[in-house]
Amino acid sequence: MYSVRMRATKDEMHISGAERLVDEKDVKNVTQSMIERARSHDRGKPDKINISVEEIKIPIKEITSLPINLFNVNSVEDGKKAARKVLIHIGIPDPCIEKAFTLLENGPSDGENMRGAMVMNFKGERLEPDKRRGIRASHMDITPGASLQLADALSVKGMTLHFTHIKEALVLASKVASVKGTIAELCWSDDPFYTTGYVASNKLGYVRIPHLKTEGDYHGGRVFFVDNVNITDYIEEIEKTPVLITKFDGLGEISDFNNIQENNT
Numbered sequence: 001m002y003s004v005r006m007r008a009t010k011d012e013m014h015i016s017g018a019e020r021l022v023d024e025k026d027v028k029n030v031t032q033s034m035i036e037r038a039r040s041h042d043r044g045k046p047d048k049i050n051i052s053v054e055e056i057k058i059p060i061k062e063i064t065s066l067p068i069n070l071f072n073v074n075s076v077e078d079g080k081k082a083a084r085k086v087l088i089h090i091g092i093p094d095p096c097i098e099k100a101f102t103l104l105e106n107g108p109s110d111g112e113n114m115r116g117a118m119v120m121n122f123k124g125e126r127l128e129p130d131k132r133r134g135i136r137a138s139h140m141d142i143t144p145g146a147s148l149q150l151a152d153a154l155s156v157k158g159m160t161l162h163f164t165h166i167k168e169a170l171v172l173a174s175k176v177a178s179v180k181g182t183i184a185e186l187c188w189s190d191d192p193f194y195t196t197g198y199v200a201s202n203k204l205g206y207v208r209i210p211h212l213k214t215e216g217d218y219h220g221g222r223v224f225f226v227d228n229v230n231i232t233d234y235i236e237e238i239e240k241t242p243v244l245i246t247k248f249d250g251l252g253e254i255s256d257f258n259n260i261q262e263n264n265t
């Protein structure tokens with residue numbers, strides 16, 4: 001198996017990225033479609049596309065995805081309230097939640113977004129060694145079968161338009177949640193026209209919240225809330241251990257938060 005990764009930038013600014021775990025025979029096709037995707041991104045034409053192809057020499061961890069739970073809200077105010085409630089329910093201390101929101105809202109790297117994620121412990125301390133880069137979950141993919149299960153579930157809800165975005169975020173969130181020490185993840189996109197975000201955890205699954213910022217706001221990113229980790233080992237696993245999602249764990253809705261179903265898988 002090979003890890004194929006693409007990152008496209010314009011004037012050093014991130015335009016798009018993608019990654020797959022593929023058999024040797026598929027490397028060429030996947031590389032080509034990644035280049036095409038990078039060149040037709042709605043954020044503009046990149047002036048640099050980096051492709052890396054790396055043989056995987058360690059065993060691939062196979063996991064089931066987190067289940068998706070739709071938490072439908074109609075405003076950013078309600079979206080943020082929903083995310084806070086979910087994080088509190090998971091057990092993240094309130095000061096950490098406030099700090100994470102403030103950082104993501106204002107740009108955690110001197111007012112700018114980070115390329116990767118922040119890692120925050122329960123004291124609200126940021127553990128990522130490089131505060132500009134952050135840590136980048138990598139070496140992950142989903143099998144065609146699991147991807148089809150996800151596509152079918154989204155189609156029933158009339159959400160096919162968001163398939164690629166959700167698939168990539170779900171793959172990343174499921175890998176991060178599978179790493180020992182991760183308690184939750186808070187994320188919303190840095191794309192100014194994509195306002196959806198999520199809170200992911202083993203406890204409640206991938207809770208998808210449609211409004212976590214207003215349109216036009218370019219701030220966004222990720223915070224991994226962790227407890228009891230050796231940060232060097234944690235980063236190594238998030239960035240390097242290959243993970244393949246072989247099963248999609250289903251899609252539900254949160255209509256009554258007080259009766260929320262915990263994920264027991």
Ligand code: PML
Nearest residue numbers: 165166169189190196197
């Ligand atoms: C979704 O569920 O629609 C994806 C939300 C998070 C997207 C994060 C990103 O694109 O950076």
